[in-house]
Amino acid sequence: MQKRIIGDNRPDPVSLTAQQLNLEELADVEVSSEGTEHPIEAALLSGFSRGWRAGMPGKQAIRLLFKQAQPVKCIQLDFLESAIARTQEYVVRISQDNGQSFREIVRQQWNFNPQGCTAASEQHAVDLPAVSIIELHITPDISDSSAFASLEKMRVF
Template sequence: MARVEVSSEEPEHPVEAALLPGTGWRASRPGPQTIRLVFNGPQHIRRIRLRFVADAHTRTQEFVLRWVNASSEPREIVRQQWNFSGSTEEVEDYRVDLPGVIELELVVIPDISGGSAHASLAEMRVA
């Protein structure tokens, strides 16, 4: 149904572990990371669920979710920052109406201050 492209991943935490039930994805290096779903054919997407689980240190994470159809440049669905300070989990559940999607892209900036945090994603569900 889709090809998955990822900027980096730890062998023990591949991106498939976030797209299917598993332990989640984790980047192999610090800094901004991208997960891109490239669909075999146009999809009508109505729901996107993201779940991030934080490690022990305090940080502000930002993510950007974009979509592309056959006749457009990437369009932003949402750009959001989250402070992991006392909270250890962020869950976002978006109801959308996106016809003809050929690509869905998630960019995660794990620490907007430029620290050494590694991006991770516990779960990504698309329907």
């Protein structure tokens, strides 16, 4: 049993013990669109100063296709929005059978506001022995289809 004190700001134990997957070697990526100055690699790989940004407004999808099924313990997602107030929703789904079926892991909404909350960082702890596909679907603003999706960082452990 793991114990945490409510309000404790220490890092999640999953991120301290699990090894980050090398997505560059282990997976191919599909993305619904990307801006020329903000490619998807900027969110998935280290060494970039800015994350991914969609090349067109509206709902977007990012799909990691593992070359061989991988054990997954944690999916970390970081979002930044300092320009406009919006309510974003994202859904993470996984497949353990190369896309024959998918299971929703998380569906979450987050309110961004330039005068208040401009960042969201989530670690979704899972215990999946063999994942073949991870899908991230982003609705950048649930009330405005002209908003652009972005993702600062996605890490898989």
